Amino acid sequence: MDNIKPQDVSKPSEQMIKLDNLMSLPAPYDQPGMEPDIKTAGDAWSKNYCASLDGIIGNDMLFRPKTGPEEKQIISKFLNGLDKLFYEESNGGYLQPLLLSFEYCEKCNTCSEACHVFKGSGEKEIYRPVFRSEVFRMLYKKYKKGGSLWRRFLGGDIEINVEAVMRLGELAYRCNLCRRCAQVCPLGLDNGLLAREIRKLFSQEMNMAPKLLHEKGSVLQLKTGSSTGIARAAFLDMMEFMEEDIADRTGKHYKIPIDKKGADILLIHNAGEFFSWPDGPAAFAIIFGEAGLDWTLSSDIAGYDCVNYGLFYDDLQARKLALHQLKAARELGVRRIIIGECGHAHRASAVTSDRLVAGGDNIPRESCFPLLWDLVKNNILKLNPARNNFPVTLHDPCNITRMMGIIQPQRQIIKAVCPWFKEMTPNGVKNYCCGGGSGFAVMNSLNLQEWMCKVSCRMKFKQVLEAFQNTVENKSMIKYVCAPCSNCKGTFRNMLDYYQATSRFNIRYGGLAELIVNAMVEFNRPYLEFLNEDIT
Amino acid sequence: MLLLFFLYLSLFAFLTFSINKFFWFARMPLHGRWELYPVPREPAERARYGGSYYEEPEWWKKPRKISRIGEIKKVLKEMFFIRRLFINQRRHWWFSYSLHAGIYWLILWAVFLLAGAVTELSGQVLITGEDGNFWAGLVYSGTLISGGAGVLLLTVGSTGLFLRRMFNRVLNKYSAPQDYFNLLFILAVAVSGLVVWNGDPGFDYGREILKAMLTFSPVKAGTALTVHILLLGALLIYIPQTKMSHYVCKFFAFHRVLWDNEPNLKNSKIERKIKRTLSNKPPVVSWAAPHAKISEQLKELSGEDQEE
Ligand code: SF4
Ligand code: SF4
Numbered sequence: 050m051d052n053i054k055p056q057d058v059s060k061p062s063e064q065m066i067k068l069d070n071l072m073s074l075p076a077p078y079d080q081p082g083m084e085p086d087i088k089t090a091g092d093a094w095s096k097n098y099c100a101s102l103d104g105i106i107g108n109d110m111l112f113r114p115k116t117g118p119e120e121k122q123i124i125s126k127f128l129n130g131l132d133k134l135f136y137e138e139s140n141g142g143y144l145q146p147l148l149l150s151f152e153y154c155e156k157c158n159t160c161s162e163a164c165h166v167f168k169g170s171g172e173k174e175i176y177r178p179v180f181r182s183e184v185f186r187m188l189y190k191k192y193k194k195g196g197s198l199w200r201r202f203l204g205g206d207i208e209i210n211v212e213a214v215m216r217l218g219e220l221a222y223r224c225n226l227c228r229r230c231a232q233v234c235p236l237g238l239d240n241g242l243l244a245r246e247i248r249k250l251f252s253q254e255m256n257m258a259p260k261l262l263h264e265k266g267s268v269l270q271l272k273t274g275s276s277t278g279i280a281r282a283a284f285l286d287m288m289e290f291m292e293e294d295i296a297d298r299t300g301k302h303y304k305i306p307i308d309k310k311g312a313d314i315l316l317i318h319n320a321g322e323f324f325s326w327p328d329g330p331a332a333f334a335i336i337f338g339e340a341g342l343d344w345t346l347s348s349d350i351a352g353y354d355c356v357n358y359g360l361f362y363d364d365l366q367a368r369k370l371a372l373h374q375l376k377a378a379r380e381l382g383v384r385r386i387i388i389g390e391c392g393h394a395h396r397a398s399a400v401t402s403d404r405l406v407a408g409g410d411n412i413p414r415e416s417c418f419p420l421l422w423d424l425v426k427n428n429i430l431k432l433n434p435a436r437n438n439f440p441v442t443l444h445d446p447c448n449i450t451r452m453m454g455i456i457q458p459q460r461q462i463i464k465a466v467c468p469w470f471k472e473m474t475p476n477g478v479k480n481y482c483c484g485g486g487s488g489f490a491v492m493n494s495l496n497l498q499e500w501m502c503k504v505s506c507r508m509k510f511k512q513v514l515e516a517f518q519n520t521v522e523n524k525s526m527i528k529y530v531c532a533p534c535s536n537c538k539g540t541f542r543n544m545l546d547y548y549q550a551t552s553r554f555n556i557r558y559g560g561l562a563e564l565i566v567n568a569m570v571e572f573n574r575p576y577l578e579f580l581n582e583d584i585t
Numbered sequence: 586m587l588l589l590f591f592l593y594l595s596l597f598a599f600l601t602f603s604i605n606k607f608f609w610f611a612r613m614p615l616h617g618r619w620e621l622y623p624v625p626r627e628p629a630e631r632a633r634y635g636g637s638y639y640e641e642p643e644w645w646k647k648p649r650k651i652s653r654i655g656e657i658k659k660v661l662k663e664m665f666f667i668r669r670l671f672i673n674q675r676r677h678w679w680f681s682y683s684l685h686a687g688i689y690w691l692i693l694w695a696v697f698l699l700a701g702a703v704t705e706l707s708g709q710v711l712i713t714g715e716d717g718n719f720w721a722g723l724v725y726s727g728t729l730i731s732g733g734a735g736v737l738l739l740t741v742g743s744t745g746l747f748l749r750r751m752f753n754r755v756l757n758k759y760s761a762p763q764d765y766f767n768l769l770f771i772l773a774v775a776v777s778g779l780v781v782w783n784g785d786p787g788f789d790y791g792r793e794i795l796k797a798m799l800t801f802s803p804v805k806a807g808t809a810l811t812v813h814i815l816l817l818g819a820l821l822i823y824i825p826q827t828k829m830s831h832y833v834c835k836f837f838a839f840h841r842v843l844w845d846n847e848p849n850l851k852n853s854k855i856e857r858k859i860k861r862t863l864s865n866k867p868p869v870v871s872w873a874a875p876h877a878k879i880s881e882q883l884k885e886l887s888g889e890d891q892e893e
Contacts, residue, residue, distance in 0.1 A: 054758050055758075055759070126873070129873065130872070130873075133870060133872060136870050137613070137614060138870040139870040139871065139872060141613075141614035141616070142614070142616055142617045143616055143617060143619075144613055144614065144616065145610060145613040145614075145616045145837065145841065145842065146616055146619050146838075146842045148610075148613075149610075149834050149837055149838045149842065150838075152828055152834070153828045153831050153834040153838075154828070155764075155828070155831070156756060156759040156760055156764065157670070157674065157677055157681070157756070158674070158677075158755050158756060158759070159669070159670060159673045159674040159677070161755075162673065162674075163673070177755075179759060183759055201762065202761070202762045202763050202766070203761060203762075203763050204761025204762070204763060204764075206761075228621055231621055231843070232621060233669055233672075233673040234669065235663075235667055235669040235670040235673075235681075236831055236834060236835055236838060237835060237838030237839045237842065237843050238838060239619075239621075239842075239843075242619065252874060253872035253873075253874050253877050254872050254873050254874060254877075255873075255874065256873075256874035256875060256876075263876075268876065363876075364617075365872070365876065365877055366876065385643070385645075399639065400618050400620070400846075401617055401618060403618050403848060403849045404615065404617055404618060404849055404855075404859050404862075406859075406863075407849060407856050407859045407860045407863065408851075408856075408860070411849055411851070411856075413643075413644075413645040415639070415642065415643065415644065415645075416639055418640075419639070419640055419641055419642040419644070420642045422642075423642050450622070450635070451621060451622055451635075452620070452621065452622070453622070453637060453639050454622040454623075454624065454627065454631070454635055454636050454637025454638075454639055454640065454846070455636070455637065455639050455640050456622075456634055456635055456636045456640070457634070457636055457640055458640055477634055477635060478622050478623055478634065478635025479635075
């Protein structure tokens with residue numbers, strides 16, 4: 050198994066690796082039977098999809114061709130797309146970073162140690178950051194560099210066949226695009242960028258992007274307004290219900306303004322929160338209401354859902370969604386957009402789309418954390434940290450920390466409201482991805498979720514166990530992982546469930562705004578529902 | 586005379602190809618932001634932990650603070666110490682650093698040779714400095730130390746990297762024949778240099794070559810020196826064609842990609858650039874997926890303001 054080389058992606062085999070001998074976990078997960086075994090794809094799935102990499106199917110639109118002509122068509126589309134990645138006319142917006150990472154790798158292997166997927170898997174060769182990049186490079190060189198001896202000299206000694214194309218398509222979905230590897234590369238190269246470029250080729254040229262990111266993600270969002278499928282009318286109902294619910298729980302009425310023209314702030318949440326973690330947006334409504342901020346939500350397309358899955362796989366979709374978001378803000382005439390607790394939306398809105406428009410269209414976008422810290426720091430809210438009387442650790446979403454440089458505000462808040470705060474190691478800008486980054490958290494068709502919990506989340510789960518090391522086995526003690534990002538919350542939900550960490554060891558997860566509201570002195574009842582459960 | 590022309594040609598080719606590569610990258614279209622923190626151009630108190638201006642509420646209203654000193658410090662550490670490799674892969678660093686340090690010493694050696702050649706052309710004799718001439722002594726011993734250190738470090742570094750690539754299971758797997766060839770090429774230049782140095786411990790041959798180059802006179806060279814000159818010249822022509830030209834790549838990878846967090850603020854330089862890019866012709870090569878055919882919709886969404 051150790052002898053796998055990039056060239057092997059073209060060679061037929063049932064499965065290139067087996068998912069065994071993974072990185073070991075600390076106590077109490079060092080005992081046998083503490084985690085389920087992974088179920089890889091059976092025959093039926095293998096016939097239809099690409100299960101020949103590791104038995105996992107990440108891209109459920111990457112259908113295995115059935116006939117010779119279909120195979121040829123896939124290969125030819127792939128090669129067309131490969132060309133387009135390297136044209137200024139079709140990929141000008143990423144050409145320079147792509148070429149730098151593509152051309153200059155010294156194969157020094159420094160990046161492997163930084164990758165949580167590679168380490169978590171027990172160092173499986175196919176997850177080495179440079180493995181995927183090298184397959185990509187070799188295929189391009191083989192395709193482009195003519196004469197066989199010269200090509201071999203340059204490193205294009207690989208066969209281009211349908212197995213190689215399919216496996217590369219799958220490999221692009223074994224990387225969280227967390228870019229931790231790029232932080233250590235002596236040449237500043239970025240294997241995460243290359244993985245995203247491969248995803249882009251498969252989406253923009255071959256129309257093969259995972260259904261939950263594309264068809265039921267960005268396409269659905271552009272059609273209905275939200276990747277969850279919540280249409281405007283349903284959104285308005287939900288907000289009405291949320292107002293009532295807050296009043297029931299706190300005994301106080303907080304208005305949730307919608308489509309208020311000329312407001313100072315347009316607050317945009319990840320709409321997944323309305324379904325799965327409504328306490329988050331409700332906490333924002335309470336905090337903003339208490340602080341007397343002039344704010345509004347929008348009911349426009351991409352105005353009430355800051356999700357932008359295009360960031361993970363497709364420039365064109367990313368662009369459309371970013372422009373819709375700005376349009377929503379422009380039409381309301383707000384002064385600034387504040388992005389709620391959603392990591393990838395932070396980056397998509399503030400950073401990635403920063404060069405899409407100029408002039409008056411370019412409405413400023415900000416993170417919610419500096420604003421929240423400002424309120425906490427200036428004692429705008431009356432808080433009693435003793436109310437968060439349980440160990441808390443903080444997960445740093447990659448998009449907010451490593452890719453935006455927002456490190457301190459969220460920790461200052463936690464330090465101010467949680468007396469038992471304990472950092473993970475490493476943290477901040479050097480954090481590990483939760484394991485669900487780049488869309489994995491929502492890609493729950495077929496068996497990617499199992500792989501995610503078992504392999505890509507493994508390092509994060511280890512960090513959580515280590516952060517709570519003295520209290521893990523004390524079941525009566527709540528332990529809280531603060532994950533101020535909807536995608537990360539989704540990952541923690543699945544991860545803690547997979548390892549039964551909540552039922553066995555009372556490890557909970559949630560956002561940051563909830564911790565602030567839970568510390569507010571004016572409410573008699575804890576805001577965090579699980580505290581009420583435990584008390585009664 | 587042929588050797589002399591070859592030397593001019595190889596130097597010229599090295600500079601032209603390298604500069605050409607630099608401008609090739611520089612002329613590429615403005616790319617989307619792809620920064621990665623820590624960004625050393627943030628003020629020191631933030632750069633220390635990897636923070637950015639986004640940590641401030643209403644950051645877009647605050648004056649933009651940039652620390653050029655922080656950036657330069659980081660660059661120098663990376664250039665002269667290969668810091669990232671030192672921290673993250675010490676074993677590889679020993680050889681890589683040896684090779685790169687060898688190159689830096691040899692660049693210094695070339696400067697001493699040039700100084701020596703000019704000094705000799707002006708009628709002074711370069712010897713150990715025992716006659717009390719400080720300059721002559723400095724140039725002579727400087728040449729000796731930098732040349733000796735350079736060629737030895739280069740030999741150790743290229744040999745070590747070659748062997749590591751051969752015998753390290755992972756490196757071996759990912760290395761193309763060209764990766765070995767590049768190291769062997771450098772090693773061949775270093776070894777031929779050692780051979781020449783062995784017969785001429787004071788590096789007089791180097792000064793003679795530079796004098797010939799400065800006065801357009803033929804280079805006098807025996808077999809060993811001719812081989813050395815041919816190999817070195819060929820290497821200079823070859824380097825910019827390959828990924829060994831990462832001295833160009835690193836500039837762009839760090840300054841223009843990972844550390845470029847320049848926000849699109851009103852009336853900024855970057856805003857003007859963006860306006861220019863946005864008013865350029867729409868792409869002529871389009872992607873084939875159905876959702877890629879959207880130019881009209883995108884134009885409408887972008888608003889009219891951009892054209893102003
Ligand atoms: S650290 Fe950089 S140069 Fe080294 S193998 Fe990884 S990507 Fe390539
Ligand atoms: S971007 Fe993250 S997940 Fe992907 S290869 Fe690099 S470290 Fe691994």
